[in-house]
Amino acid sequence: MELKKPKTRRGLKTREQILNAAEEVFGSQGYAAASIADITSHAHVAQGTFYIYFPSKEAVFKELVREMGIKTRQAISKGIAEAPDRLTTEYAGLKAFLEFVRKHPALYRIVEEAQFVDRQSYTDYFMGFAEAYQKRLEEAKAKGDIECGDPEVTAWALMGLARGLGERFALWGDERSLEDVAKTAFAMISGGLKPRV
Numbered sequence: 344m345e346l347k348k349p350k351t352r353r354g355l356k357t358r359e360q361i362l363n364a365a366e367e368v369f370g371s372q373g374y375a376a377a378s379i380a381d382i383t384s385h386a387h388v389a390q391g392t393f394y395i396y397f398p399s400k401e402a403v404f405k406e407l408v409r410e411m412g413i414k415t416r417q418a419i420s421k422g423i424a425e426a427p428d429r430l431t432t433e434y435a436g437l438k439a440f441l442e443f444v445r446k447h448p449a450l451y452r453i454v455e456e457a458q459f460v461d462r463q464s465y466t467d468y469f470m471g472f473a474e475a476y477q478k479r480l481e482e483a484k485a486k487g488d489i490e491c492g493d494p495e496v497t498a499w500a501l502m503g504l505a506r507g508l509g510e511r512f513a514l515w516g517d518e519r520s521l522e523d524v525a526k527t528a529f530a531m532i533s534g535g536l537k538p539r540v
Contacts, residue, residue, distance in 0.1 A: 346397065346406055358396045360386045362410055365403050370449020374404060374460045401461065408457045408464040411450055412471055418443040429483035430533050433501070437532075438525035440505050444513035445521065451514060473498050489536040497536075504528060 349355050364386035368377045379400050383390050397403040422439025426432040444450055457465035476498035483489045491497040511517065512524045 346402065349396070354396075357388060357392065360388060361393060361396055361403065362407055365407050366411070366447070366449050366453065369404060369407065369456070370452050373452070374400075374456050379403075404453075404457070405461050405464045408454060408461070408468055411447070411453065412468045414447075415440070415443055415450070416472070416475070429479070429488040430536060432479075433532050433536065434525055434529040437505055437508070437528060438522060441509055441513050441521040441525060444509040448514055451510060469502070472502060476502065487538055490538045491536055501532065504532070 349358055361382065364382050365377075368381045368385055372381065377400070379390060379393055382400075382403065383393050386393075393403075397406065419436050419439045422442075423432045423435045426435045454465065454468055457468065473495070477494045480489065480491050480494040480497055484491055484494060508524055508528055512519055512521065
């Protein structure tokens with residue numbers, strides 16, 4: 344269930360503060376160890392204020408997973424905005440995703456933990472990505488821009504590749520250029536997606 348957002352600018356700002364604090368607290372402590380007091384302390388708001396926006400720790404966690412999905416998709420959309428074709432979009436999207444993960448390291452921890460806290464949030468997070476991805480691949484395939492076999496399988500395979508690269512190169516303290524990582528992966532992706540002539 345999607346929570347109602349506040350109508351005032353101040354309310355939106357306070358809600359965002361709480362979500363940002365929740366990202367940091369859940370990301371560093373994990374769901375079980377984190378408390379509402381930890382979140383409100385980090386957000387610099389009273390515990391009573393927390394309950395104006397979220398009815399429980401589980402509710403703020405679920406909303407955080409949902410919001411992180413939206414923010415990730417927004418970052419990718421911004422990264423691919425100038426891409427002239429589907430193959431270029433794959434490179435730009437992968438690079439934007441890796442950069443987002445490096446800036447938001449709690450993302451992986453929170454999303455992975457969601458499968459144990461609220462399985463539906465976990466499923467919705469990945470299905471939201473996959474359905475949009477599949478649709479874009481189907482459109483590109485229909486135009487002859489790419490050859491991808493089954494677009495659903497291809498979408499999940501590409502998501503899995505991005506997820507693994509994000510964990511290894513954006514999270515594990517590797518200072519390697521994310522652009523170089525994306526270029527190497529893209530060479531493999533483009534070889535597999537290139538239309539057969």
